[in-house]
Structures are given as C-alpha cells and as structure tokens.
Amino acid sequence: MELLILSTLLLVGSHVVPGLPGVRSSLVAALGRPVFLTAYSAVSLAALALLVRSYAAAGVDAWLYVPPAGVKVFTVAAMSAALFLLVGRLTTPARTAEPAGIYRITAVPGSLSVLLWALLHLASLGEARQVVVFAGMGAIAQFSLGRNWHAAGSARRRAGIVPFAGILLGRERLAWSEIGWARPLLAVVLWVALLLLHPVVIGPDPLAYL
Known part of the structure; x- marks a missing residue:
C-alpha cells in the first residue's frame, strides 16, 4: 500500500x-x-x-467503507452525464470569442467530466487501494478545473462551473442547435460500450448493480 x-x-x-x-x-x-x-x-x-x-x-485490501447498493446504481446512471460532458468538450472548439455548445452549459466541461468520474467512483468503491487511486485522480481533476477556470475568459465564465447554473441564473442561454443530437447519442453509445467492456478490461461488472 x-x-x-x-x-x-x-x-x-x-x-x-x-x-x-x-x-x-x-x-x-x-x-x-x-x-x-x-x-x-x-x-x-x-x-x-x-x-x-x-x-x-x-x-485486495481492507475496505474503508461499504457503499450502499443505491449509490452504485446512481454511479452507473450518472456516468452518462460525465461522458456527455467529455464528448461535448472533445467535439467543441474551446478558444472562441463567444462560448458555444457545451460551453454554454459549463465553462469547464472536460475537467468537470473527469472530476465527476473520480467522485462517482469514490462514492461507489470503498476498498482502500481504490480510494487512494480515485482520490489522486480527483485531486488532478480538481487542479485542472481550477486552472481551466482561471484561464477562461469572462464570456466563458458566464456559464459557471455547475452545469446549467449560468442558464438558470439568466447569465447564459441554452442553444441546443449548437449541441445537436449526435453528441448525446455518442455519449450514450460510449456509456453502453463501457458498461459492456468494463468487466472484460477492468474487472468489476457495473451491470451487476442494476
């Protein structure tokens, strides 16, 4: 250890x-x-x-805590949101004068996606070695989020960090035409693929929690 x-x-x-x-x-x-x-x-x-x-x-090491089954189910479902943020980040130009697409939803979609991934796994996995690794990943994502927020211009910061916060507060608007249906569909395809390949490539089967 x-x-x-x-x-x-x-x-x-x-x-x-x-x-x-x-x-x-x-x-x-x-x-x-x-x-x-x-x-x-x-x-x-x-x-x-x-x-x-x-x-x-x-x-296999000692367990620091035993997550309830409901948390595991929530993690499986919420990973689709993390993948949507990641797909949006990878397919949307970041350095534009005016934010577009996913950058109207959150100013830091990429690092927020990784942070969400780490926190979800921390919540649903309690073995000591797992906690150490995902805590480290979360620390990296948190640092990246802070750095990207600091580097973002005032126009991008209108969206805020929490998804849809800027839209709900009236500082930004949702332009679905800039996102389209292809990105959410790709996120769903990746989500299903990860669920199916997870036990083959990584080990644990997330589908066992559903």
Missing part, C-alpha cells in the same frame, strides 16, 4: 507541479517547448505505469 500511495502522489505531482503559475513557462523557456512536452509526457506515463503496477501488487 505504501508504494501505491507514493506512486499516486507521484502521478498527482507530475500533473500539478508543471501547471503551477510560473513553473510551466520557466520550464518551457529553459528546455524549449518540444523537450518540455516530451519530458512531461514521459514522466506522466512512467508515473501512471508505476501506479498500475503498484495497484496490482497491493492486491
């Missing part, structure tokens, strides 16, 4: 430290952008590989 905790901290550090104010720009200036990106990717991949190995080596 000690190695798992250290590898999780290493993974968090590999994402957080280069993103601290002034650190990234200093490293880019000292190393050059190509070298910095190569080194950053190599360290992140190495930390992730160490995390995977240490997680497997930890084996």
